[in-house]
Amino acid sequence: MKKLLLLSVFLIGLSVTVSAQLAPGDAAVPFTLKNVDGKMVSLSDYQDQKGMILVFTCNPCPFSKAYEQRIIQLHKKFAASGYPVVAINPNDDIASPDDTFEKMQARSKEMNFPFPYLKDVTQDIYKAYGATRTPHVFLLDNKNGTFRVAYIGAIDNNAMDERSVSEKYVEQAIRALEKGNQPDPAQVKAIGCTIKARR
Amino acid sequence: MLPGRFTAMRKVFLLFIILLPAGSAAQNVGPFDTEGLRSLLGNRSDTVYVVNFWATWCSPCVKEIGYFEELHRADNPLLKVVLVNLDFPNQVEQRVQPFIRAHDLTAPVVNMTEMDYNKWIPLVDEDWSGAIPATLIFSAKGTEFIGTEIAREALFETIASFNSK
Numbered sequence: 001m002k003k004l005l006l007l008s009v010f011l012i013g014l015s016v017t018v019s020a021q022l023a024p025g026d027a028a029v030p031f032t033l034k035n036v037d038g039k040m041v042s043l044s045d046y047q048d049q050k051g052m053i054l055v056f057t058c059n060p061c062p063f064s065k066a067y068e069q070r071i072i073q074l075h076k077k078f079a080a081s082g083y084p085v086v087a088i089n090p091n092d093d094i095a096s097p098d099d100t101f102e103k104m105q106a107r108s109k110e111m112n113f114p115f116p117y118l119k120d121v122t123q124d125i126y127k128a129y130g131a132t133r134t135p136h137v138f139l140l141d142n143k144n145g146t147f148r149v150a151y152i153g154a155i156d157n158n159a160m161d162e163r164s165v166s167e168k169y170v171e172q173a174i175r176a177l178e179k180g181n182q183p184d185p186a187q188v189k190a191i192g193c194t195i196k197a198r199r
Numbered sequence: 200m201l202p203g204r205f206t207a208m209r210k211v212f213l214l215f216i217i218l219l220p221a222g223s224a225a226q227n228v229g230p231f232d233t234e235g236l237r238s239l240l241g242n243r244s245d246t247v248y249v250v251n252f253w254a255t256w257c258s259p260c261v262k263e264i265g266y267f268e269e270l271h272r273a274d275n276p277l278l279k280v281v282l283v284n285l286d287f288p289n290q291v292e293q294r295v296q297p298f299i300r301a302h303d304l305t306a307p308v309v310n311m312t313e314m315d316y317n318k319w320i321p322l323v324d325e326d327w328s329g330a331i332p333a334t335l336i337f338s339a340k341g342t343e344f345i346g347t348e349i350a351r352e353a354l355f356e357t358i359a360s361f362n363s364k
Contacts, residue, residue: 191329
């Protein structure tokens with residue numbers, strides 16, 4: 001018994017160090033970040049929503065660009081039914097000069113983003129979620145006022161060509177939640193550029 | 200009159216030898232898929248394969264690509280370099296071919312066309328996130344996966360360690 005306890009303590013310690021990423025089922029990490037319109041946006045502002053499509057994304061990554069229209073479409077399709085998109089840019093300005101707040105404002109205007117595009121200035125939020133890619137989706141499910149992670153990963157299974165997509169992971173996950181089921185798969189490796197950390 | 204003409208001719212000649220190698224050496228990037236990768240990874244012999252995953256938009260990849268070109272140019276019959284390019288297939292003409300010309304890459308470059316990356320990423324390494332640059336080195340003697348940037352010395356040392364395995 002004691003051995004088992006020791007082993008489990010060891011394993012818990014190991015899992016914390018190896019993967020800091022939130023797992024499906026975990027409580028979402030609250031955030032308050034500056035939007036491109038200059039206003040602060042918090043997770044708690046969305047209390048009356050059924051959930052949130054939280055997307056870590058950025059300006060220059062070809063994968064982020066390829067998904068821009070699809071992220072806009074996700075918002076248009078699901079915001080009305082309670083799953084709006086909130087985009088967070090996690091990249092450091094110096095490591096990625098195309099991701100400054102001003103350039104985010106320009107991109108948001110150019111693409112006419114119908115959702116907030118927030119800057120993770122301190123880079124604490126992407127680290128707390130364990131996002132590693134752009135784009136990297138965390139689908140949140142609001143259960144009686146507590147947001148929990150329901151799905152983590154890729155938007156679908158073809159970044160370059162939307163017409164060749166055969167698995168719409170985020171859409172399928174939302175439809176599962178709407179039916180009261182857990183998304184399956186609840187996690188699919190996100191494909192994209194690495195998040196640029198401050199050096 | 201004569202010396203002038205001579206100079207002009209020499210200039211034309213110089214221009215010719217400067218342009219010829221760059222123009223004719225530009226290789227065509229072939230398409231690559233899960234099956235191609237599977238068969239590449241199945242080559243287990245005395246030959247050490249160095250497979251680098253990269254893209255033109257990935258600046259750390261671009262920084263280290265010269266090391267792989269250098270390995271290829273060493274012309275070692277027991278060493279094969281393959282550069283697996285991960286730019287979108289619709290970017291090959293616009294971005295990848297010009298990059299190859301600009302960097303005078305002679306190491307074979309193939310472009311991954313299977314866009315459902317989760318189908319092939321685990322073949323390279325179970326724990327690989329798909330982040331690039333990434334390099335897989337293997338022979339009949341073993342496999343070494345480097346899921347990060349690599350310094351020139353570290354790369355050359357890792358390859359040397361294969362030869363002494």
